[in-house]
Amino acid sequence: MMLSENKKKVYNMKQQKGFTLIELMAVVAIIGILATISLPVFNHYIEKSKAAAGLASLGTFKNDVAVCFMHEDTFSVCNDGEEGIHSGTSGINWVESVMVRQGVIEAYLTASNHFEGQENVLVHLVPSANPEDAAMNWTVLCSDYNASAGTHLIDTCTGLTEQPE
Numbered sequence: 001m002m003l004s005e006n007k008k009k010v011y012n013m014k015q016q017k018g019f020t021l022i023e024l025m026a027v028v029a030i031i032g033i034l035a036t037i038s039l040p041v042f043n044h045y046i047e048k049s050k051a052a053a054g055l056a057s058l059g060t061f062k063n064d065v066a067v068c069f070m071h072e073d074t075f076s077v078c079n080d081g082e083e084g085i086h087s088g089t090s091g092i093n094w095v096e097s098v099m100v101r102q103g104v105i106e107a108y109l110t111a112s113n114h115f116e117g118q119e120n121v122l123v124h125l126v127p128s129a130n131p132e133d134a135a136m137n138w139t140v141l142c143s144d145y146n147a148s149a150g151t152h153l154i155d156t157c158t159g160l161t162e163q164p165e
Contacts, residue, residue, distance in 0.1 A: 051111035051121060051153035054094035055140070058125060060086060061098060061105045066136045068103070069129055075103030096120050103127045111153050121153060 019027075064085040068078035080100050081087040092098065096108035105125040112119050122143035129136050142157035 047111045048153045050094045051109050051123075054092070054107070054109040054111060055123065055154060057092045057095055058098065058105055058107055058123075061100060061107075062125065062127075062136075062138065065100065065103045065105065065127055069127070069136070075127060075129075078103040109153075123154070123157075 065075070065078050068083040068085055069075055072078070072083060077083055078085055078100060079102065085100050086098075094110050096110050098105065098107045100106070104127070105123075107123050107125075108120045109123055111121050124141040126139040126141060127136055128139065139158065140154060140156045141159065142154055144153060144157075
C-alpha cells in the first residue's frame, strides 16, 4: 500500500509542468510597464550621444577658426571658405550642415530632442580669445536649451536667444 502512495506523488509531480496563464500574463504586464518607462529614456540617451558626437565632429572647424584668428587677430574675416576655413559640409557624422560666420560656427545636428519637439538641434560655437595666455575658449549655445526643464542634449549648452550677426 505504501508503494501506490509513492506512485501517486510521482504522478502528481510530473503533471505540474510550466506556468499558469495568470503567471504568464503578470510577467508580460510587468515587462510592458518596464518597456514603456525605459524606452523614452533610452531614446534620449541615444539622441544625446548623437549630439555629443556631432559636437565633437566640429573640431576641424574650431581649429580653422583658431588658426584664422592667430593670423588675422580678428574674427570678422573668419568665414566659410575664406582664410583657410573649410566650406560648410554635410558629410560629417551626425551633423546636417555647418556654416562659419565671423568665427561663429553654426551647425544643425541630426540629433532630435523629442522632449522639446525639435527634429534638428541648432548649435552655435562662439569663440573668445585671450591673447595674454593664448587660449581660445568656446561658448556653446543650443536652440533646444530649456533652463527650467533641463532637457537639453548637450550638457555644456546655454540658451540660444538670438542669431549672431
